[in-house]
Amino acid sequence: MNPKTGLLEPLESLSMTDRVENILREYFTENAFKPGDALPNEMEIAQKLNVSRNVVREALSRLRMLGMIEARPRRGMIMAQPDLLAGIEKVLNPFILSKSNQNDIFELRLILEMGIAEFLFARKTPKDLDELEAIVEKQKGLPVLSKEDEIEFHGKLYDMTGNETFQRFQSLLFPVFEHVFATMVTTTEHAAPANPVSHYDLFKILKDGTPEEFRKAMHIHLSVYYNTIRR
Amino acid sequence: MNPKTGLLEPLESLSMTDRVENILREYFTENAFKPGDALPNEMEIAQKLNVSRNVVREALSRLRMLGMIEARPRRGMIMAQPDLLAGIEKVLNPFILSKSNQNDIFELRLILEMGIAEFLFARKTPKDLDELEAIVEKQKGLPVLSKEDEIEFHGKLYDMTGNETFQRFQSLLFPVFEHVFATMVTTTEHAAPANPVSHYDLFKILKDGTPEEFRKAMHIHLSVYYNTIRR
DNA sequence: CTATTATATTTGTAGGACAAATAAAAAGAT
DNA sequence: ATCTTTTTATTTGTCCTACAAATATAATAG
The missing domain is CATH 1.20.120.530 (GntR ligand-binding domain-like)
Incomplete structure (x- = not known):
């Protein structure tokens, strides 16, 4: 809603997955993560953001595809060098x-x-x-x-x-x-x-x-x- | 394993999500899907590929991020024009x-x-x-x-x-x-x-x-x- | 015929379980 | 003490079930 002109604007309708993805990307920047740095694990992220682990996994799957993160059993997730292309x-x-x-x-x-x-x-x-x-x-x-x-x-x-x-x-x-x-x-x-x-x-x-x-x-x-x- | 030189080569270790994503992208091309065309729903895909619905959703989440697909309740998923960038x-x-x-x-x-x-x-x-x-x-x-x-x-x-x-x-x-x-x-x-x-x-x-x-x-x-x- | 309401369908999200694959710790050998 | 092997702990990966949310479609009313 733009108060000046009175025009109705579409409400933002991002899915939880979209939002978690955005939050995570901001989080990486704000905390200056470098390739090799350990990231919080899926459950921690889910609890911190108050969403289910499924939603976190869907968001992480996207970041994985971009090469931004890598995941290992027990060790957890680490930051990686994204693949530009x-x-x-x-x-x-x-x-x-x-x-x-x-x-x-x-x-x-x-x-x-x-x-x-x-x-x-x-x-x-x-x-x-x-x-x-x-x-x-x-x-x-x-x-x-x-x-x-x-x-x-x-x-x-x-x-x-x-x-x-x-x-x-x-x-x-x-x-x-x-x-x-x-x-x-x-x-x-x-x-x-x-x-x-x-x-x-x-x-x-x-x-x-x-x-x-x-x-x-x-x-x-x-x-x-x-x-x-x-x- | 290269029989000529005897060198050991790393086995391919794609996750199910990676594989489903690849299969879906090939499927779109082979069937000449155009923006607006209806796609099979999540459960159909999961059953056809013999994987759980979660894995399908993780793969689809990636394609959604690329703009390739759009999803609606009841109607299901449709093909969209990908966002190159x-x-x-x-x-x-x-x-x-x-x-x-x-x-x-x-x-x-x-x-x-x-x-x-x-x-x-x-x-x-x-x-x-x-x-x-x-x-x-x-x-x-x-x-x-x-x-x-x-x-x-x-x-x-x-x-x-x-x-x-x-x-x-x-x-x-x-x-x-x-x-x-x-x-x-x-x-x-x-x-x-x-x-x-x-x-x-x-x-x-x-x-x-x-x-x-x-x-x-x-x-x-x-x-x-x-x-x-x-x- | 159009508008409204009800129903059906699919996606979106949640939670639980357990297999799989290590990473780390412990135990054993030198 | 150091190195190697085995065991354990931890997290990701996959599966399942359930139900809320959001339509798209069908049915009903005017």
């Missing part, structure tokens, strides 16, 4: 996502691909470049690149960013990306022309050029995807 | 994340910021530009920009991408980003010099320039952050 990993399924969400994911993957240049240049090593070179040399003679070829090259780039979360996230997005693009191709195009900027070109720029040149080239490399962008 | 939202807390994860998030936000140019140019409207202009005009006279000023400008950019998932994700990343940068600044710098590329500059390029010019300018605008990148 545990949640999204379980919903990145093109068959259950809306078209709108799928398109967002498709674009998000392009956004991420365009944004990594600085990190590639900051962190490339001679070893990395050798390995990338081996990949592009192997691909040079192929008339058309397979999905696996694409994954191999771009996957190596992701590794080279030195950002594990990025690498994993970008890889998780691929099935939805591919799915979205597959539905587009069916309706709009028959054959993909040779890419004006090849993997080899990108490799050469990464080896001897600048982040800016890399971004320019990557945009062209990805033009088949960028051409699908709706206004 | 429900999981990560609950763990994007700088106080429980490792330094390594925090740094990954800091960088991920920079990657995303650098990648949105094409979408801004594809989707900018005269109305958007007017609104963005109003923001930069308001900020022009300020000697130093506050956090809120930064959020206002960049937030408008995120809106302009027309990608709701991106907008929300980038916003969710901000507290960790800010936290990481705050720990860096304390140890390395005292005062931030005026930005060589202002919000106004970015606005002008967005209005009259090219995506490439925008990316170049954004990189300079973000140089205070990019200068912190470890090799």
